[in-house]
Structures are given as C-alpha cells and as structure tokens.
Amino acid sequence: MKGVILRINLNALIVDITHEIEPQNVLEASRVLGESYRYFPDGTIHICVVDPGVGSSRRPVVLHDGKHYFVGPDNGVFSKVITEADQRLRGYHITESRYFLPEVSSTFHGRDVFAPVAAWLSRWVSCGSFGDLISDFTVIPEEEPKKIDGGVEGKITHTDRFGNLITNISADLIEAEKHELSKDKLAVRVEGKDEAFDLYSFYNEAGEQNKTGALINSEGYLEIFFYRGSAQNKLGINVGAKVTLCSNNSFARQGEA
Amino acid sequence: MKGVILRINLNALIVDITHEIEPQNVLEASRVLGESYRYFPDGTIHICVVDPGVGSSRRPVVLHDGKHYFVGPDNGVFSKVITEADQRLRGYHITESRYFLPEVSSTFHGRDVFAPVAAWLSRWVSCGSFGDLISDFTVIPEEEPKKIDGGVEGKITHTDRFGNLITNISADLIEAEKHELSKDKLAVRVEGKDEAFDLYSFYNEAGEQNKTGALINSEGYLEIFFYRGSAQNKLGINVGAKVTLCSNNSFARQGEA
Amino acid sequence: MKGVILRINLNALIVDITHEIEPQNVLEASRVLGESYRYFPDGTIHICVVDPGVGSSRRPVVLHDGKHYFVGPDNGVFSKVITEADQRLRGYHITESRYFLPEVSSTFHGRDVFAPVAAWLSRWVSCGSFGDLISDFTVIPEEEPKKIDGGVEGKITHTDRFGNLITNISADLIEAEKHELSKDKLAVRVEGKDEAFDLYSFYNEAGEQNKTGALINSEGYLEIFFYRGSAQNKLGINVGAKVTLCSNNSFARQGEA
Numbered sequence: 048m049k050g051v052i053l054r055i056n057l058n059a060l061i062v063d064i065t066h067e068i069e070p071q072n073v074l075e076a077s078r079v080l081g082e083s084y085r086y087f088p089d090g091t092i093h094i095c096v097v098d099p100g101v102g103s104s105r106r107p108v109v110l111h112d113g114k115h116y117f118v119g120p121d122n123g124v125f126s127k128v129i130t131e132a133d134q135r136l137r138g139y140h141i142t143e144s145r146y147f148l149p150e151v152s153s154t155f156h157g158r159d160v161f162a163p164v165a166a167w168l169s170r171w172v173s174c175g176s177f178g179d180l181i182s183d184f185t186v187i188p189e190e191e192p193k194k195i196d197g198g199v200e201g202k203i204t205h206t207d208r209f210g211n212l213i214t215n216i217s218a219d220l221i222e223a224e225k226h227e228l229s230k231d232k233l234a235v236r237v238e239g240k241d242e243a244f245d246l247y248s249f250y251n252e253a254g255e256q257n258k259t260g261a262l263i264n265s266e267g268y269l270e271i272f273f274y275r276g277s278a279q280n281k282l283g284i285n286v287g288a289k290v291t292l293c294s295n296n297s298f299a300r301q302g303e304a
Numbered sequence: 305m306k307g308v309i310l311r312i313n314l315n316a317l318i319v320d321i322t323h324e325i326e327p328q329n330v331l332e333a334s335r336v337l338g339e340s341y342r343y344f345p346d347g348t349i350h351i352c353v354v355d356p357g358v359g360s361s362r363r364p365v366v367l368h369d370g371k372h373y374f375v376g377p378d379n380g381v382f383s384k385v386i387t388e389a390d391q392r393l394r395g396y397h398i399t400e401s402r403y404f405l406p407e408v409s410s411t412f413h414g415r416d417v418f419a420p421v422a423a424w425l426s427r428w429v430s431c432g433s434f435g436d437l438i439s440d441f442t443v444i445p446e447e448e449p450k451k452i453d454g455g456v457e458g459k460i461t462h463t464d465r466f467g468n469l470i471t472n473i474s475a476d477l478i479e480a481e482k483h484e485l486s487k488d489k490l491a492v493r494v495e496g497k498d499e500a501f502d503l504y505s506f507y508n509e510a511g512e513q514n515k516t517g518a519l520i521n522s523e524g525y526l527e528i529f530f531y532r533g534s535a536q537n538k539l540g541i542n543v544g545a546k547v548t549l550c551s552n553n554s555f556a557r558q559g560e561a
Numbered sequence: 562m563k564g565v566i567l568r569i570n571l572n573a574l575i576v577d578i579t580h581e582i583e584p585q586n587v588l589e590a591s592r593v594l595g596e597s598y599r600y601f602p603d604g605t606i607h608i609c610v611v612d613p614g615v616g617s618s619r620r621p622v623v624l625h626d627g628k629h630y631f632v633g634p635d636n637g638v639f640s641k642v643i644t645e646a647d648q649r650l651r652g653y654h655i656t657e658s659r660y661f662l663p664e665v666s667s668t669f670h671g672r673d674v675f676a677p678v679a680a681w682l683s684r685w686v687s688c689g690s691f692g693d694l695i696s697d698f699t700v701i702p703e704e705e706p707k708k709i710d711g712g713v714e715g716k717i718t719h720t721d722r723f724g725n726l727i728t729n730i731s732a733d734l735i736e737a738e739k740h741e742l743s744k745d746k747l748a749v750r751v752e753g754k755d756e757a758f759d760l761y762s763f764y765n766e767a768g769e770q771n772k773t774g775a776l777i778n779s780e781g782y783l784e785i786f787f788y789r790g791s792a793q794n795k796l797g798i799n800v801g802a803k804v805t806l807c808s809n810n811s812f813a814r815q816g817e818a
Binding site: 060062064083084086087088091208209210248249250251252254262263264265270274275276277 | 673
C-alpha cells in the first residue's frame with residue numbers, strides 16, 4: 048500500500064496509526080480511529096483497511112467531515128467518525144475505476160483501491176471525482192452502558208498490549224453517577240469477581256502494593272488495570288465481561304447480604 | 305539502521321515493508337519481497353536483512369534490475385527478484401569498506417554494512433563503486449506443485465497474521481487444471497482432513513456460515529481461510545502440509561471408496 | 562503522538578525505534594535507547610514513553626547532551642544516556658504548560674506533554690523555555706557482573722525476538738578475562754545447565770549442527786544463541802538466570818568433580 052501511494056505521490060507523508068487491530072474487528076477499528084483522527088493535522092487522509100467483506104458488495108467510500116478525509120470500506124469501520132461528523136459529513140461511493148490499480152484483486156482492496164484513491168486525493172483530485180454522493184452509511188451502534196439499581200452496568204470492550212481492560216463506561220457517565228449517588232468515591236466491580244476495585248486518578252496512585260484498580264483513561268473511558276502488570280492475566284477476564292460502577296457502600300452491603 | 309541511513313542522507317524516505325518475517329526464514333523473505341517490490345516507485349532501494357549467516361563468508365551484494373535496487377546478503381533472500389529479472393540483472397559483491405560504518409560487528413551487517421551502502425546508493429554512488437560485478441548469485445529453488453492423478457498437489461508455504469494458510473499453487477495452475485478437467489468447480493483438500501473445501505472468489509462469499517474455504521489471494525496463490533477466524537487454529541494445520549486441488553467429483557468418489 | 566507532532570511541525574521527520582519494549586520495563590528501554598541514539602544524526606530529538614508513573618509526581622524532562630535531545634519521564638529511562646553524557650548533560654524540568662495539549666490526561670503524557678514539547682523543540686524553542694534547569698536526575702544503577710573464582714558471573718538481562726539470551730557481560734570484560742586466565746578459549750555456562758557453550762565470532766560459525774553457542778553481539782555484550790532457532794525455547798531459560806564465563810578447562814574440571 049505504501050509503495051502504491053508513493054508511486055502516485057512521492058511527496059505523500061505516510062504515518063502508521065496501528066497494525067494491531069484484532070483481525071476482522073470492525074468495531075475496535077472504529078473506536079481506535081475515532082480516538083485518534085482529530086489529533087492529526089486538518090486535511091489528513093485516513094485509510095482504514097479492516098475489511099472482512101472485501102470483494103463482496105460492501106461499498107468502498109471516501110468521507111469528508113470538513114477537515115479530515117477517510118478512505119475505506121463502508122462496513123462500520125467509520126461508525127464513530129460518521130456519528131461525530133453528523134451533518135458535516137459528505138460521503139462518496141468509490142466507483143471510478145480509472146483511479147484504481149490496473150488489476151484489482153478480490154481480496155486486497157487496501158492495495159488496489161484504497162491506497163491509489165487516497166494518493167490521488169492527496170494530489171487534489173476532488174472527492175466527487177471518485178463516484179456519487181451517498182448518505183446511507185453503515186453505522187454499527189455501540190452497546191451503551193445501562194442504569195441499574197445503585198449504579199451503572201457496562202462491559203469490557205477491548206484490551207491493550209499492557210493487559211488493561213477497557214470498558215464502554217465514559218467519564219461523563221461516571222461524573223453523573225457521582226452526582227446522583229452524592230458520593231465522591233465509587234467502586235468498580237467485575238462479573239464473577241468478589242473484589243471491588245477503587246477508582247484512582249493515575250496508575251501510580253495504586254502503586255507499591257501490586258494492586259488492581261480502575262481509572263479514567265486517556266480516551267475518557269473507565270479502565271481496569273493491575274499496577275505494573277496485566278489486569279487481563281491477573282483477573283482472567285476477557286472482552287465482553289460485565290463491569291459495574293457503584294458506590295462503595297452499596298457494594299459492601301451486597302457483599303454482606 | 306534508520307539512524308545510520310539518515311546520518312548519510314537526511315532526505316532519504318524510509319518505508320518499512322515488514323518486520324514480521326519468521327526469524328531466519330530466507331524463503332519467506334524472498335517471497336514477500338518478490339510480491340511487494342514492483343509496487344514501489346522506480347529507483348527504490350530495497351534493503352533486506354534476513355541474515356542467519358551474518359559474519360560468515362556469505363557475500364553482501366547490491367543488485368539492480370534496471371528499475372529497482374536491492375541491498376542485502378547473497379543467501380537466497382533475493383531468489384524471486386533474481387529469477388524475475390533474469391538477463392536484466394546486474395549484481396555487485398560489496399567489498400569497499402570505506403562505505404561501511406567505521407566499526408563493523410560480526411552479527412549486525414544490517415546496521416554496519418547494508419544501511420550505509422543503501423544510503424550512499426541513494427546519494428548516487430554507482431553500484432560498481434561498492435565492489436566487483438558478479439553473476440553467480442544464490443537462488444533457492446522453490447518446490448513446485450506436482451501433477452497427480454486427477455489434480456495437482458502442492459503444500460502450505462506460510463501463514464499470515466489472520467491465520468490464513470497460503471500454498472504454492474498459483475492461479476495459472478488452477479486455471480490450467482480447470483481446463484484439463486473440463487470442470488468449472490474444483491475443490492481443495494488438505495492432508496489428514498476428511499473435508500473438501502470449495503473455491504470462492506472472495507472471503508465474504510463463504511460468509512454467514514462459519515465456513516472454511518479456499519480462494520486465490522491477492523498475490524495470486526491458492527489460500528485456505530476460515531471466514532472471520534483463523535484457518536490455522538481451526539484446522540490445526542501447519543506450514544509444510546500437503547494440499548490437493550481436484551475436481552469435486554473425483555474427491556466425492558474417493559470419499560465413497 | 563505522531564498526529565500531535567505533525568500538527569505543530571508538519572516538516573518533522575518521525576522515526577520509530579521500537580514499540581517492542583516489555584511493558585513498564587524502564588531498564589530495557591534505557592538500554593535500547595543507550596544502544597541506538599548515537600547512530601542518529603546530531604540534533605535528533607528522542608522521545609521515550611515507558612512511563613508506569615504517569616500522572617504521579619515523577620518529573621517530565623528535556624535533556625541535551627550537546628548533540629542529542631531527549632524528552633520523557635525522569636524515571637530512569639534515560640539512565641544510560643545520563644551516565645554517558647556526564648558533565649556534558651543539561652536537563653530541564655518540563656513545567657511550562659503552554660507547550661502542552663490544552664487538556665492533559667493523567668494517563669498518557671506521551672501524547673499530551675512529550676509529543677508537543679518535542680515538536681516545539683524541533684521548531685527551535687530552546688530547552689530552557691520548558692522549565693527550570695535541574696541536575697538531580699533519576700539513574701537506575703545497572704547490576705554489574707562480578708569476579709568469581711576462575712571467571713566472571715553475570716546474568717541474562719533480556720531476550721530478543723529471535724530468542725537470543727543477552728547478558729550484562731561486556732566485550733571488555735571478556736577480553737580482560739582472556740588476558741587474566743591466559744586463555745584464548747573461554748566457555749559459557751548457564752545456571753542449572755550441565756552443558757558449557759563455546760564462544761564463537763558469528764552465528765554461522767556454530768552452523769550445520771543445531772548448536773547452542775555464545776558470541777559478542779552487535780551491542781558489545783555476551784549473547785547466548787541457538788543456531789537458526791530460539792535459545793530461550795531450547796534451553797528453557799529466562800531473564801535473570803546466572804551466566805558464568807570461565808576457561809574451558811576449569812569448567813571441565815568442575816564437570817568431572
């Protein structure tokens with residue numbers, strides 16, 4: 048893909064965001080892209096090739112939110128981007144094959160379609176040149192945490208290379224919960240585990256004691272960590288496990304019951 | 305290596321093709337390079353450091369096929385490139401140590417020899433400046449699939465990070481086989497497995513049913529996949545396993561026998 | 562981090578040294594950085610984010626050794642750099658938040674503090690602009706090999722992706738030992754293993770025989786390898802294991818006893 052881009056635009060500046068997305072995990076890709084793209088300069092073209100449906104009828108698309116461009120399959124990989132851009136979004140169905148490589152394989156559109164289209168885009172070919180304006184994009188709805196008695200229930204959505212367990216419970220939700228329960232301190236509980244974990248401000252605050260804790264991570268989500276180790280290994284928990292945020296007391300009472 | 309290159313030519317544009325070659329696997333490196341290099345701009349210098357014989361008498365070389373340059377050990381890593389370039393190839397034994405780092409280790413010529421030579425090459429030092437013209441390059445012959453009764457027998461040569469199983473049976477061979485058997489549909493069988501796998505055009509065609517299938521991949525080789533999962537894990541098959549391409553009928557008859 | 566840098570300086574040339582440091586392993590990071598930085602051009606800014614104490618009171622710093630700049634946490638990650646630069650080192654405590662991202666998370670200073678500071682540094686903001694000159698840096702002392710009867714005892718400090726076992730015994734120490742024992746040939750022994758390994762000049766010298774051996778690697782340290790395989794898997798040895806360098810004879814005598 049990088050070779051294809053540079054053959055078309057030798058001045059292109061290419062940056063890898065990640066090659067660590069779990070194979071075929073469109074939702075994880077959507078989330079990582081959604082957390083990263085705004086840190087890049089305006090005008091950046093983001094190519095995303097998590098594409099299990101390559102070769103089928105899923106559409107190749109170019110999106111533009113007024114600042115950033117996105118090139119890839121319309122399979123939900125741009126869910127976060129599309130939801131955030133809302134009315135600002137313009138999207139096009141890529142059909143103009145003169146911008147593709149001469150031979151298009153049925154298994155690697157990253158190389159044969161997305162890379163050359165992105166490269167031509169970087170050379171100021173307009174979005175509309177690649178195909179028709181469309182608006183019925185594929186958006187995979189994220190499962191939202193739900194209100195339960197005395198707290199909020201979410202789940203582990205993914206892990207990182209440090210073994211941190213990342214949930215779908217956002218900082219906003221935690222603040223709202225603190226307010227509602229009139230509590231400064233909340234605790235975090237994980238399905239199948241007796242222990243309740245305290246909420247810290249940063250990893251080191253749990254330090255010196257081989258402790259498992261929770262915090263709001265740099266993307267603004269509740270994350271469970273094991274200080275200087277892997278929470279995933281320590282707790283034996285995987286993606287999908289239920290996570291509850293509740294007041295320390297309510298948990299204690301449950302424990303006593 | 306990147307630091308060494310940039311000290312010599314700060315304008316060098318450096319692109320990583322892969323750091324995922326299995327340690328010491330010269331043949332895999334040759335194949336990946338052979339599938340990638342032509343997608344890069346003419347004049348690209350490809351450095352390849354899969355070099356188990358580093359420090360021994362294996363020769364460091366610079367190759368030129370008229371368009372692309374290659375720098376690395378003459379240990380078979382350039383087998384594909386050399387075979388394809390044939391008469392167009394010019395190769396030189398790198399001996400002029402004034403282009404090396406001042407101290408050359410006996411274990412990391414990537415940093416001490418290949419990186420600086422490639423950097424000087426990018427600054428228009430001519431190939432012939434690095435040493436004598438040679439022509440007796442090391443080429444590791446690839447094991448070819450063979451004709452068997454009612455089909456073709458090849459093998460799994462490598463796997464990718466998705467767990468796809470890639471064979472040495474090429475698209476050309478599949479077409480020839482279809483013609484010979486006067487069949488539109490062929491099936492794929494793997495040593496030790498009862499099941500026969502259908503041939504699809506793209507991954508998604510096997511979709512919705514947790515199915516194992518085969519297709520011609522983006523490099524033009526027969527590949528066995530498990531839809532949205534790992535065929536390697538699913539089938540418990542490894543590199544070297546025999547793979548047979550045959551007509552659906554011939555296989556059915558074998559199954560009945 | 563790359564997006565943040567490019568938003569501030571679109572002309573920045575960004576190179577990844579490694580993303581393979583073991584999570585939280587500050588000492589490994591210090592060693593890898595110490596072995597790499599001098600190969601980069603003068604004026605290079607090295608960002609290092611192995612930062613288990615992020616958000617706590619550990620200080621963010623900018624260091625300058627007269628040629629290279631370093632940006633990261635003052636947690637020992639720059640131990641090698643600081644020790645080598647000695648009197649040439651100038652260091653500053655990063656406190657000027659106007660150079661940070663508008664919102665600084667408590668868990669990812671790489672993105673919110675180090676990347677923007679490094680980018681401003683690359684646009685010629687002077688080191689002193691980021692905060693006060695300091696001199697009480699955190700240096701984690703490396704455990705040194707010790708002299709024992711008839712040899713030297715060190716340990717395995719880390720492994721690489723090939724499964725090579727790298728020790729803290731330096732080339733200088735090996736030379737001194739050869740001199741002292743008046744021996745040309747030394748052998749290497751690993752805790753818990755009966756076998757003694759010969760010292761080779763390069764991997765291939767042990768070739769053809771599935772052999773385990775030792776050599777001085779490209780960073781100048783004693784390394785134990787298994788030819789064309791993984792010594793780590795072959796020997797079942799891990800980081801921390803004791804390694805002894807001794808004369809062939811003394812070992813033989815021990816073996817006989």
